[in-house]
Amino acid sequence: MFIQKGKSFGFILIxxxxxxxLTVLPFFVDLFYQTFLTELFVWILFAISFDLIFGxxxxxxxxxxxxxxxxxxxxxxxxxxxxxxxxxxxxxxIVIPILFAWFVGYFSVKLTGIHFVIITIIFAIxxxxxxxxxxxxxxxxxxxxxxxxxxxxxxxxIDLMDIKGNYYFVLTVVAIxxxxxxxxVQSPLGKVFISIRENEDRARLIGYNVQRxxxxxxxxxxxxxxxxxxxxSLTLKYASAGYLHWSVSGHAVVYTIVGGxxxxxxxxxxxxxxxxxxxxxxxxxxxxxxxVGIVLVFMVLVAPKGLVGLIQSKFKxxxxxx
Amino acid sequence: MSETSETILKLVDVNKAFGGLLAVNKVNLYVQKGExxxxxxxxxxGKTTLLNLINGTLSVSGGHIFFKGKEITNxxxxxISHIGIxxxxxxxxxxxxxxxxxxxxxxxxxxxxxxxxFIRALKWQDVREKTESMLELTGFQDKAQLVCSELSYGDxxxxxxxxxxxTEPDLLLLDEPTAGLNSQESMLLxxxxxxxxxxxxxxxxxxxxxxxxxxxxxxxxxxYGSILAEGPPDEIxxxxxxKKVYLGSEHA
Amino acid sequence: MISNLAxxxxxxxxxxxxxxxxxxxxxxxxxxxxxxxMAHGALYMLGAVVAWYLIEITxxxxxxxxxxxxxxxxxxxIIERGLIRTIEDxxxxxxxxxxxxxxxxxxxxxxxxxxxxxxxxxxxxxRFPLFELQYPAMRIMIALISIGLMIGxxxxxxxxxxGLWMRAVVQDxxxxxxxxxxxxxxxxxxxxxxSALAAFSGVLAAPIVSVEFMMGREVLIMAFIIVIVGGxxxxxxxxxxxxxxxxxxxxxxxxxPPSIATVFALAFMIIVLLxxxxxxxxx
Numbered sequence: 012m013f014i015q016k017g018k019s020f021g022f023i024l025i026x027x028x029x030x031x032x033l034t035v036l037p038f039f040v041d042l043f044y045q046t047f048l049t050e051l052f053v054w055i056l057f058a059i060s061f062d063l064i065f066g067x068x069x070x071x072x073x074x075x076x077x078x079x080x081x082x083x084x085x086x087x088x089x090x091x092x093x094x095x096x097x098x099x100x101x102x103x104x105i106v107i108p109i110l111f112a113w114f115v116g117y118f119s120v121k122l123t124g125i126h127f128v129i130i131t132i133i134f135a136i137x138x139x140x141x142x143x144x145x146x147x148x149x150x151x152x153x154x155x156x157x158x159x160x161x162x163x164x165x166x167x168x169i170d171l172m173d174i175k176g177n178y179y180f181v182l183t184v185v186a187i188x189x190x191x192x193x194x195x196v197q198s199p200l201g202k203v204f205i206s207i208r209e210n211e212d213r214a215r216l217i218g219y220n221v222q223r224x225x226x227x228x229x230x231x232x233x234x235x236x237x238x239x240x241x242x243x244s245l246t247l248k249y250a251s252a253g254y255l256h257w258s259v260s261g262h263a264v265v266y267t268i269v270g271g272x273x274x275x276x277x278x279x280x281x282x283x284x285x286x287x288x289x290x291x292x293x294x295x296x297x298x299x300x301x302x303v304g305i306v307l308v309f310m311v312l313v314a315p316k317g318l319v320g321l322i323q324s325k326f327k328x329x330x331x332x333x
Numbered sequence: 334m335s336e337t338s339e340t341i342l343k344l345v346d347v348n349k350a351f352g353g354l355l356a357v358n359k360v361n362l363y364v365q366k367g368e369x370x371x372x373x374x375x376x377x378x379g380k381t382t383l384l385n386l387i388n389g390t391l392s393v394s395g396g397h398i399f400f401k402g403k404e405i406t407n408x409x410x411x412x413i414s415h416i417g418i419x420x421x422x423x424x425x426x427x428x429x430x431x432x433x434x435x436x437x438x439x440x441x442x443x444x445x446x447x448x449x450x451f452i453r454a455l456k457w458q459d460v461r462e463k464t465e466s467m468l469e470l471t472g473f474q475d476k477a478q479l480v481c482s483e484l485s486y487g488d489x490x491x492x493x494x495x496x497x498x499x500t501e502p503d504l505l506l507l508d509e510p511t512a513g514l515n516s517q518e519s520m521l522l523x524x525x526x527x528x529x530x531x532x533x534x535x536x537x538x539x540x541x542x543x544x545x546x547x548x549x550x551x552x553x554x555x556x557y558g559s560i561l562a563e564g565p566p567d568e569i570x571x572x573x574x575x576k577k578v579y580l581g582s583e584h585a
Numbered sequence: 586m587i588s589n590l591a592x593x594x595x596x597x598x599x600x601x602x603x604x605x606x607x608x609x610x611x612x613x614x615x616x617x618x619x620x621x622x623m624a625h626g627a628l629y630m631l632g633a634v635v636a637w638y639l640i641e642i643t644x645x646x647x648x649x650x651x652x653x654x655x656x657x658x659x660x661x662x663i664i665e666r667g668l669i670r671t672i673e674d675x676x677x678x679x680x681x682x683x684x685x686x687x688x689x690x691x692x693x694x695x696x697x698x699x700x701x702x703x704x705x706x707x708x709x710x711x712r713f714p715l716f717e718l719q720y721p722a723m724r725i726m727i728a729l730i731s732i733g734l735m736i737g738x739x740x741x742x743x744x745x746x747x748g749l750w751m752r753a754v755v756q757d758x759x760x761x762x763x764x765x766x767x768x769x770x771x772x773x774x775x776x777x778x779x780s781a782l783a784a785f786s787g788v789l790a791a792p793i794v795s796v797e798f799m800m801g802r803e804v805l806i807m808a809f810i811i812v813i814v815g816g817x818x819x820x821x822x823x824x825x826x827x828x829x830x831x832x833x834x835x836x837x838x839x840x841x842p843p844s845i846a847t848v849f850a851l852a853f854m855i856i857v858l859l860x861x862x863x864x865x866x867x868x
Contacts, residue, residue: 194450
């Protein structure tokens with residue numbers, strides 16, 4: 012829960028190093044890898060937003076795809092149909108999913124356990140069906156394409172049609188989001204979320220309005236999932252109703268479990284490893300889902316705290332023996 | 334027992350029915366400020382249900398509950414906590430994956446109205462200081478970094494008390510705090526609790542008659558959901574009906 | 586109009602009965618083992634796929650109807666012994682574990698069976714005249730078989746020793762152990778039975794929908810919704826909820842596009858969940 016000063020310095024060091032590495036990388040790898048990494052950043056954002064509600068607050072929602080899809084469609088439709096600029100569209104790709112998350116969450120947090128899981132899935136399915144059927148608006152599973160204009164902030168401008176530019180843009184947004192979430196989970200608000208995860212009844216008895224804070228977590232996660240969707244569409248210049256399917260939520264679950272829930276860096280790591288695994292396997296087998304499925308089962312049985320959990324326990328063991 | 338100017342908690346004709354079963358039957362209760370009222374009775378008499386009704390975990394089927402003169406019937410548990418009522422449970426309910434420090438912190442923090450998502454929690458001086466003084470009060474300074482599950486059962490019960498106290502209550506509802514403890518550990522808990530208290534009103538549900546006789550100012554005996562008898566410990570000890578129903582069969 | 590309505594109602598009931606079988610299996614597994622079996626849809630799919638292979642080999646739907654659930658029951662046994670045994674009682678872990686299993690199984694089937702849907706020719710080709718149109722006897726037969734299976738299940742649970750044991754373990758596990766009931770065996774056979782039921786619905790559904798590796802996905806979610814809405818642990822509730830939902834979808838489709846009808850059914854589910862989280866018929 013609380014991170015000592017030493018660990019915090021360690022984190023800053025590692026974070027900066029990784030950022031530096033990622034900044035320099037595009038000069039050494041080809042465009043295909045740059046696009047792959049850009050997509051990876053988006054999925055990392057989606058995974059850490061899921062970690063906020065699942066790893067930190069204890070709410071298992073298989074319905075986050077709804078907000079991802081909403082974010083992606085917000086960006087696409089606003090820019091394609093209404094000529095909005097990139098900055099505003101991206102901002103709205105956070106705001107509109109938050110509003111939907113407020114609606115969905117308001118009802119969903121009244122329930123707990125499996126009921127919560129089911130109701131979030133139902134909402135997601137409804138969203139998916141509407142997306143699939145309202146083809147005049149959403150393009151159905153064929154989707155919609157568009158060309159985003161450059162992102163402008165004051166005098167600064169990035170061309171999103173350029174793969175490298177896109178890469179840096181997404182990297183920046185995701186890095187900022189990561190730091191934002193990290194600060195939040197260490198903050199007093201984060202402590203409230205964690206206490207709900209640890210013992211919801213106790214939290215309620217000592218005076219926390221548990222439903223309200225579950226809703227807040229749900230809305231923040233929804234907004235960040237939407238941002239991920241928006242970035243995804245900006246990168247691929249495309250949105251499709253397939254993004255609304257609950258199996259998309261499944262990706263976040265897999266990355267988070269494999270990496271280690273409740274750690275933020277776990278889901279990031281998990282996303283990196285699983286996506287790279289899938290990427291390499293595609294060359295040898297068509298059966299990526301099979302491997303992912305087996306890895307998931309294996310992880311859950313052997314290392315329920317994920318890879319990060321394994322690493323942490325190795326450190327603890329070394330400390331104890333010193 | 335009737336209402337006086339010092340009455341802090343008032344239950345008027347409180348009922349609770351579960352389907353056809355009347356667990357609490359027209360209970361009238363008046364507790365004075367600063368009093369330690371023991372609530373005893375055989376298993377299933379409705380003691381825990383009564384506590385649950387007072388702290389909002391259950392809603393009443395009838396009747397009213399007043400605290401400090403204001404009606405609190407059927408308010409939700411988190412609102413009741415802010416009105417000044419804290420509760421410990423018979424089955425220890427802590428934030429089990431967190432450390433002692435974090436448990437107390439969470440309880441201390443609960444008194445605040447706004448939780449800033451942009452600052453580091455540890456930098457919150459006010460909460461930090463209060464947490465550290467609570468750790469001293471409960472004697473957990475040295476064990477602050479231990480995870481709850483690493484504590485002995487007796488320590489966990491003390492921590493449960495500490496968490497309740499950290500919410501600065503005026504009324505404490507204690508549900509069998511000595512449950513699962515041997516007589517030595519019970520005495521330790523009682524001593525520790527005494528040192529941590531400072532004039533709060535207490536309703537104590539207990540089976541350990543030694544503890545009850547030693548601590549209680551007054552005793553209310555509950556039987557099949559109704560109050561059978563009420564009075565100071567000496568009176569209750571001599572009460573024939575109570576002896577028949579409860580003390581006779583259980584007190585060795 | 587009347588004939589359309591009659592067909593919609595009949596189709597709704599038939600599909601509802603098939604869904605009821607899946608939901609019953611899921612409900613038993615959840616009610617007893619407290620396992621949320623995300624792989625249940627995959628078991629349904631396996632039932633249909635195995636049936637397809639059996640029909641290819643033997644040409645008989647009836648053999649497939651009997652043998653496929655046996656095969657899938659065996660697979661269920663392996664899953665229970667190998668996997669579930671190690672993780673029982675931790676709900677989040679079982680959800681994720683069975684989810685992984687579902688991914689793996691679906692992919693395996695994709696690799697072996699292929700991606701294109703295949704049809705199973707109906708075992709009976711006769712069509713009843715129904716008002717102005719005709720209704721396939723096959724569907725009536727499927728409905729009758731489903732009802733027969735449910736009656737069989739009811740008899741099993743109420744009248745046999747194993748059924749009694751199962752109900753005892755659901756009520757109070759510790760007391761069941763105390764009474765000498767082999768609880769582990771009961772768990773195992775419950776999972777096997779649940780898997781077999783899923784497979785049965787797969788076989789019965791196969792002539793109606795086509796057989797493909799993805800067919801479990803949508804069915805799984807619907808099955809969960811039915812179990813929750815009908816009341817977890819309440820088997821009769823699952824049957825009623827399944828038929829109700831199916832009818833809403835079916836009749837609704839006469840008036841609005843089918844997907845919108847599904848949305849209405851789903852919205853209805855949300856309302857039920859909020860008003861009565863224990864389900865329509867749960868306690």
